[in-house]
Amino acid sequence: MLNLLRLGAAAFALAAAATPAAAVVLDFDNYAPASPSNTATTSIYGPIVEDGFRVNSSTCEAPSGGRPVGRCFVTEQRRNSLDPAGASIKTSFAGQIVTVEKLDGSAFMFDSIDIGSRQASNPLAIDFFYTLVDGTIGSMRFDIPTSTAMLFDTYSIAGLGPITSIRFDPFERNGTFQFDNIRLSDVTGAVPEPATWAMMIGGFGLVGGAMRRRRSASAVFA
Ligand SMILES: [Ca+2]
Numbered sequence: 001m002l003n004l005l006r007l008g009a010a011a012f013a014l015a016a017a018a019t020p021a022a023a024v025v026l027d028f029d030n031y032a033p034a035s036p037s038n039t040a041t042t043s044i045y046g047p048i049v050e051d052g053f054r055v056n057s058s059t060c061e062a063p064s065g066g067r068p069v070g071r072c073f074v075t076e077q078r079r080n081s082l083d084p085a086g087a088s089i090k091t092s093f094a095g096q097i098v099t100v101e102k103l104d105g106s107a108f109m110f111d112s113i114d115i116g117s118r119q120a121s122n123p124l125a126i127d128f129f130y131t132l133v134d135g136t137i138g139s140m141r142f143d144i145p146t147s148t149a150m151l152f153d154t155y156s157i158a159g160l161g162p163i164t165s166i167r168f169d170p171f172e173r174n175g176t177f178q179f180d181n182i183r184l185s186d187v188t189g190a191v192p193e194p195a196t197w198a199m200m201i202g203g204f205g206l207v208g209g210a211m212r213r214r215r216s217a218s219a220v221f222a
């Protein structure tokens, strides 16, 4: 019986392993300018939608510092960009809050984000707030090293469970704070594939059969 239970568990584990979590990278490269110049910036109006996720800015609805309504983000070009061959996202309005959510509002896993700054003097930290599926809000702080070069560092959260949103305020004084490559994935094993279900049901069936046999055997001896 124990062996059959183990077999069932093994089939379940195998099924889970056979279902890789779908992962996406929000690289924002759709906003790469066709003819980049060294100094120009590109304005992004409206929330960014990529790979089933929405990246929104509080400035989309509420303009800050006289900025036009609807201007959500900007991208720097070439020498001021952390991704000169593609695009990275810059926020430069004080109090600007960035949120990342799935379009359908469902839970996802936050794996990592690339953040870069060219802040020579002031140490910089970003507080990330995340909403767990039960509604609890947690936070973590990323310390950004000071640098005079445009550098990307990857920040990840080990062990953070399924979340429904992340929110952060990536403002810094000189406006060279950029983010890129937000790596997100499905909640592992949440939606097994048909083949996985077949394996799981096969495993459960084995366990069920064993339990039925055990029950009838018990009846004989009772
Ligand atoms: Ca992408």
Ligand SMILES: [Ca+2]
Binding pocket: 027, 028, 029, 083, 086, 087, 088, 180, 181
């Ligand atoms: Ca990019």
